[in-house]
Amino acid sequence: MGRTPCCMKNEVKKGAWTPEEDKILVDYIQVNGPGTWRSLPKLAGIQRCGKSCRLRWINYLRPDIKKGPFTSEEENIIIQKHSILGNRWASIAVYLPGRTDNGIKNFWNSHLRKRFASEGVNQQENMSPELVKAIGLRSGTPSTCHMMQWESARVEAEARLSMDPLLLNPSSLAVKTESDYFLRLWNSNVGASFRKTNEWDGPICRSTGSQSSSSAMVDDSGSGVTVQQAEWSKNAHGASCKIGSDSLKPCESEDSMDNIFLKLIEFQSSPENAEFAQQSIDVVSIYLKDECD
DNA sequence: AACACTCCCAACCGCGCATGT
DNA sequence: TACATGCGCGGTTGGGAGTGT
Numbered sequence: 001m002g003r004t005p006c007c008m009k010n011e012v013k014k015g016a017w018t019p020e021e022d023k024i025l026v027d028y029i030q031v032n033g034p035g036t037w038r039s040l041p042k043l044a045g046i047q048r049c050g051k052s053c054r055l056r057w058i059n060y061l062r063p064d065i066k067k068g069p070f071t072s073e074e075e076n077i078i079i080q081k082h083s084i085l086g087n088r089w090a091s092i093a094v095y096l097p098g099r100t101d102n103g104i105k106n107f108w109n110s111h112l113r114k115r116f117a118s119e120g121v122n123q124q125e126n127m128s129p130e131l132v133k134a135i136g137l138r139s140g141t142p143s144t145c146h147m148m149q150w151e152s153a154r155v156e157a158e159a160r161l162s163m164d165p166l167l168l169n170p171s172s173l174a175v176k177t178e179s180d181y182f183l184r185l186w187n188s189n190v191g192a193s194f195r196k197t198n199e200w201d202g203p204i205c206r207s208t209g210s211q212s213s214s215s216a217m218v219d220d221s222g223s224g225v226t227v228q229q230a231e232w233s234k235n236a237h238g239a240s241c242k243i244g245s246d247s248l249k250p251c252e253s254e255d256s257m258d259n260i261f262l263k264l265i266e267f268q269s270s271p272e273n274a275e276f277a278q279q280s281i282d283v284v285s286i287y288l289k290d291e292c293d
Numbered sequence: 294a295a296c297a298c299t300c301c302c303a304a305c306c307g308c309g310c311a312t313g314t
Numbered sequence: 315t316a317c318a319t320g321c322g323c324g325g326t327t328g329g330g331a332g333t334g335t
Contacts (some may be wrong), residue, residue, distance in 0.1 A: 016303075016329085038320065055304065089328080090323060103323075106302050305327075313317080313319075 013047045017056055027054055048181055059102045066098030070107050078104055079112065143252050 028044035029144070034057065035043070037050035046053060059065075074096055081092040089101035089108075096104065 014305075036320070049305095051306090051321085052304075058322090059303075087324065101323075102303080108303055109325095296335085298332105299328090300332075303318085303328095303330105306325085307323105308325100309321105309323085311319100313316085 012041070012049045012052070013068065014052070017060075021048065022061055023058070025057060029057060029061075038049075055102075064098055067102065070099075070111075074099065075107075075112070081113075100115045158252060 023043055024046055028040070028046075032043070034040060034054070037054040040046075040050050041054050044053075048056075070236050077095050078092060081095055085091050087105075089105040093099055093101040093104055
């Protein structure tokens with residue numbers, strides 16, 4: 001079964017749009033809205049494929065499109081989001097109001113890709129060195145997977161919220177989804193704990209598998225962690241670590257999500273956090289279950 | 294001036310997903 | 315459930331503009 005063509009190719013014009021065609025399209029959409037793109041060319045009187053009309057409108061004629069060179073701020077956002085989202089240009093475009101996915105894609109391909117290729121970005125992980133450094137990850141570790149799950153969920157939530165102004169209104173929080181809880185969770189003390197945990201994932205959780213006491217709490221340079229770090233780690237992990245240079249329980253990176261889970265249960269004991277914590281527990285449970293599966 | 298080359302970006306193409314019938 | 319349809323997305327292409335020789 002072949003897919004039906006979106007239009008009769010021999011009946012439509014291709015190539016660059018003329019100012020006259022642009023004007024017809026803009027006038028029509030401003031009066032009638034796009035309706036269905038497939039029928040728009042006929043209704044508007046344009047000898048173009050509906051798909052082509054849509055593309056022209058979305059990428060060029062829309063009144064809210066920001067043209068001109070990308071600012072360094074926009075560039076940074078693109079770099080950051082691309083390191084997380086990869087080539088999901090439409091998702092990245094959510095963070096750059098007025099910029100189109102096509103424009104961002106072109107900018108990346110013409111400006112950034114070569115630069116990052118020459119700077120030795122780990123293309124397999126699609127993650128910039130800046131981000132790796134910023135969030136303290138090493139690719140391939142279990143905590144990386146956790147971190148990426150969380151970051152992915154957070155990005156999804158932010159994107160959705162930015163698309164839906166109603167959700168920015170606290171009074172409208174009755175409408176919640178999993179990703180909303182992830183966003184709140186991420187921005188909460190618990191999320192902060194998790195981020196901190198991963199910052200120290202390097203120094204603390206270097207070893208995996210069979211962990212001897214001598215392998216724990218040793219960073220890349222071979223030095224031990226600070227008392228402050230241990231103190232914090234105790235707080236973050238629900239008192240599973242004892243303070244002291246020789247009696248610290250090894251921090252298992254695989255446990256990061258589990259520790260957050262425990263922290264949430266603790267968090268739940270506070271009445272003002274109870275509901276949020278419970279909902280977050282549900283979400284984390286799903287992630288933990290997925291991991292087990 | 295003429296040519297070759299590179300860069301940039303608008304536009305096209307094919308595919309996947311969601312929805313309707 | 316199978317198929318048709320519409321839309322959105324990401325990869326790719328083609329041509330104009332700019333630059334170097």
